[in-house]
Amino acid sequence: MTLPFILFFVLALTAIGGALLLILAREPIHSALSLILVMMSLAGLYLMLGAEFVAAVQIIVYAGAIMVLFVFVIMLLNAGVEERTEYSKIAKYVGIPLGLLLLLDLAHGMAHSLMGRAPANGAGSANVMVSTRDLSLQLFQKYLFPFEATSILILIAILGALVLAKRDE
Amino acid sequence: MSVVPVSYYLVLSAILFGLGVVAFVFKRNIITILMAIELMLNAVNLAFVAFARAWAQLDGLVFVFFVIVVAAAEAAVGLAIVIRIYQNRQTLNIERVNLLKF
Numbered sequence: 001m002t003l004p005f006i007l008f009f010v011l012a013l014t015a016i017g018g019a020l021l022l023i024l025a026r027e028p029i030h031s032a033l034s035l036i037l038v039m040m041s042l043a044g045l046y047l048m049l050g051a052e053f054v055a056a057v058q059i060i061v062y063a064g065a066i067m068v069l070f071v072f073v074i075m076l077l078n079a080g081v082e083e084r085t086e087y088s089k090i091a092k093y094v095g096i097p098l099g100l101l102l103l104l105d106l107a108h109g110m111a112h113s114l115m116g117r118a119p120a121n122g123a124g125s126a127n128v129m130v131s132t133r134d135l136s137l138q139l140f141q142k143y144l145f146p147f148e149a150t151s152i153l154i155l156i157a158i159l160g161a162l163v164l165a166k167r168d169e
Numbered sequence: 170m171s172v173v174p175v176s177y178y179l180v181l182s183a184i185l186f187g188l189g190v191v192a193f194v195f196k197r198n199i200i201t202i203l204m205a206i207e208l209m210l211n212a213v214n215l216a217f218v219a220f221a222r223a224w225a226q227l228d229g230l231v232f233v234f235f236v237i238v239v240a241a242a243e244a245a246v247g248l249a250i251v252i253r254i255y256q257n258r259q260t261l262n263i264e265r266v267n268l269l270k271f
Contacts, residue, residue, distance in 0.1 A: 008173045008229075012181045019188040020206060023195065033200045036207060038185070042211055045178065049222045054233050058214075065205065065242045074200055074250045077255050083197060083262050096192065103187035106216050110179035110216070138227045139234065150238045157242035164249035167256075 007048060014041040032070050039063040053132040091144045178219035184210035196256045198244045199254065199261050 015039060021034035039062045046055035139147060189209035198203050214233045221229025254266055 004173050012177075015181065016188070017186060019185055019192070022201070022204065022208065023188065023192045027262065028198050028204075031196075031204055035204050038208065039211060042215055045181075046218055048173065049175075049178065051218050051221070051230055052212050054214075054218060054230055055181060057234065057237060060210070061241060062207075066241055069244055069248060070200065070204060071209075073251060075209050077200075077252065077261065077263055079200060089221065091194070098268055099187070099191060099194070102190070103183065103201075106183035106187060107180050111176045113176075113179065121244075123258045135227055139226075139231050142228075143231050146235060149233060153242055154238065157245050161245040161249040164246065164253050 004048065011041045011044045011048070013046070014038075026081045028074045029071065032074060035070075036063050036067050039067070053135055118147070120125060175219050175223040177223075179216055182216040182219065183214045197262050197264060198265055199251050200248075200264070203244065203261065206247075207240060207244065210236055221239070250263065260270075 018034045018037035018041065022031045022038070025034060039058060043055040043058040043063070046052075046058060129150045184208050189205050189212060191204035192208060196205060214236055217233050217236070221227065221233075222224040238256055251261070255261060258266055260266070
């Protein structure tokens with residue numbers, strides 16, 4: 001076991017544990033905090049993959065902005081313990097095996113998707129560090145139009161949120 | 170010093186996505202369901218970054234930014250809708266918001 005492997009397993013287990021806590025927690029605020037845990041460990045994994053700018057954006061935008069919005073709404077609505085309601089029989093006896101099947105299939109497919117055609121996978125890839133400069137050049141040259149389109153999307157989302165949350169007179 | 174194979178990251182991404190699906194189906198609080206969607210988007214982001222690394226291509230990382238932007242917009246609008254539902258129904262339980270349910 002070398003240091004990258006240990007680091008990977010610590011971060012991966014933290015992420016999976018956070019996701020499990022999100023499912024098991026009864027209070028929405030606990031779910032929100034465990035989701036922040038998942039996002040922080042994913043930021044660590046992005047750093048290990050050599051994408052340091054993505055890691056910074058993950059912490060600032062996801063763990064910072066989006067989750068603060070969630071926590072804010074939970075506080076605002078004073079959301080308490082979640083009620084348990086009866087699940088349908090189909091969900092119990094068909095849904096769980098099918099969900100597990102989907103999970104296994106996804107994991108299997110993902111694990112084998114790189115078989116035999118991954119040039120940067122393995123020993124030679126240690127020096128593939130993505131520079132933020134290359135990333136920004138890509139974003140502002142090749143993907144300039146989608147970038148501008150997302151700014152319009154953000155504008156529409158702001159207007160939509162304002163209109164929806166406004167109290168009617 | 171050896172490097173962690175990229176397929177490990179992909180398996181982790183699949184596991185997180187599966188847990189997100191489970192949370193989406195089993196949680197009964199609307200806010201927590203929105204959080205489950207965020208978890209699935211995060212899992213997809215991890216797959217994007219891992220593939221970008223595997224093929225030494227930057228396009229995957231650019232897509233991560235777009236996913237984050239869409240997630241932010243979705244969270245803003247979704248939470249506004251949640252506030253609206255709470256004002257109208259005084260509940261956050263998805264089972265009690267069943268006007269369109271057959």
